[in-house]
Amino acid sequence: MFGSANCTQAPSEAKTDAGVAGAGVLLSFIITNGLALLLSAYIIILNLRKSSEAKIVRKLLLSFSDQQIITGIGIQSIGLAKMETMIPYHFFIVWMLSLLSTSTHLATLLALVNDFKRDWVLRWLRQFLMFINLILSSVFGIFVLKSVMKNLAPALPIGCVWTLPSKNTPSNAGISIAGTIAVIAGNCIVFALCTWYLHNRNNQKWLKIIQVAGMLVLIATGIGATIRVILLSQAFGTPSVPLEDTGEKDWSFGQLLPLLLLLLPLISAIEIFRGEMKVPHSTVDDEHTPLFNGELEDKPDGQVRTSFQPNPLWGSQSNLFRK
Numbered sequence: 001m002f003g004s005a006n007c008t009q010a011p012s013e014a015k016t017d018a019g020v021a022g023a024g025v026l027l028s029f030i031i032t033n034g035l036a037l038l039l040s041a042y043i044i045i046l047n048l049r050k051s052s053e054a055k056i057v058r059k060l061l062l063s064f065s066d067q068q069i070i071t072g073i074g075i076q077s078i079g080l081a082k083m084e085t086m087i088p089y090h091f092f093i094v095w096m097l098s099l100l101s102t103s104t105h106l107a108t109l110l111a112l113v114n115d116f117k118r119d120w121v122l123r124w125l126r127q128f129l130m131f132i133n134l135i136l137s138s139v140f141g142i143f144v145l146k147s148v149m150k151n152l153a154p155a156l157p158i159g160c161v162w163t164l165p166s167k168n169t170p171s172n173a174g175i176s177i178a179g180t181i182a183v184i185a186g187n188c189i190v191f192a193l194c195t196w197y198l199h200n201r202n203n204q205k206w207l208k209i210i211q212v213a214g215m216l217v218l219i220a221t222g223i224g225a226t227i228r229v230i231l232l233s234q235a236f237g238t239p240s241v242p243l244e245d246t247g248e249k250d251w252s253f254g255q256l257l258p259l260l261l262l263l264l265p266l267i268s269a270i271e272i273f274r275g276e277m278k279v280p281h282s283t284v285d286d287e288h289t290p291l292f293n294g295e296l297e298d299k300p301d302g303q304v305r306t307s308f309q310p311n312p313l314w315g316s317q318s319n320l321f322r323k
Contacts, residue, residue: 020078022255028071032067032100040110068105087156088241089241134191
């Protein structure tokens with residue numbers, strides 16, 4: 001499987017990869033994560049104040065989230081496809097960027113959970129993307145864990161962890177191993193909690209507490225991953241492996257493009273604002289708000305309105321398996 005990877009002799013210097021660790025690529029992930037966390041916190045604060053004047057902000061946040069989760073899945077897929085040539089330094093940076101991506105779309109889930117519950121297609125699409133991201137992130141964590149346990153030479157491809165025999169584990173590897181296992185386990189736990197949060201029909205009682213606590217955790221995760229990326233990357237810090245050149249610091253069109261793409265959600269938000277200035281404000285977070293056809297009518301037999309649209313193939317508003 002890894003026959004084409006040269007695992008016999010580690011070069012003295014490794015090649016740079018601006019497509020993974022270039023300044024523009026890193027900044028695009030960091031800026032998107034920061035904006036998404038700020039917008040999510042703003043929406044949650046509005047909800048706590050019983051205000052819902054955030055239609056444009058919601059659409060802007062959703063655009064950043066969709067862009068980030070697709071980009072995160074894409075960069076992880078590319079990392080796995082290049083495991084025979086990608087060194088652990090770049091592999092770890094991709095893993096940190098995937099954590100920023102995860103932090104972004106989970107913050108969006110906390111803030112816009114009622115928007116996803118309104119439409120079963122959006123809800124299950126979000127669930128599917130979260131599952132793909134979890135699988136890829138867990139695989140990355142296993143590779144990083146194996147590289148630490150085998151004390152892989154920093155200039156060898158990450159794919160060599162499956163062919164090389166184990167070496168003496170460094171004395172400080174315990175912290176790295178514990179941290180890697182904690183991140184993998186944390187991702188699995190967060191995925192389970194987010195699945196419950198996304199599909200639970202009656203979480204209004206705990207909604208505010210979950211949103212505030214979750215945002216604090218995601219802000220800490222985003223800050224931690226950002227610090228690691230800045231300190232470890234050649235573009236902003238000191239890499240852990242000697243590199244042949246300074247290509248990851250150079251600004252080219254390939255580095256400017258990810259930053260220019262950040263303008264698209266802003267332009268869309270301006271267009272939406274100009275087109276919907278006279279539209280009544282959104283009240284999707286208000287309790288018992290009519291959200292789809294049929295809820296404007298009074299429910300027979302004293303049934304309570306709900307903002308959860310069931311999957312038309314199975315499940316009802318009160319039961320997941322009964323139509």
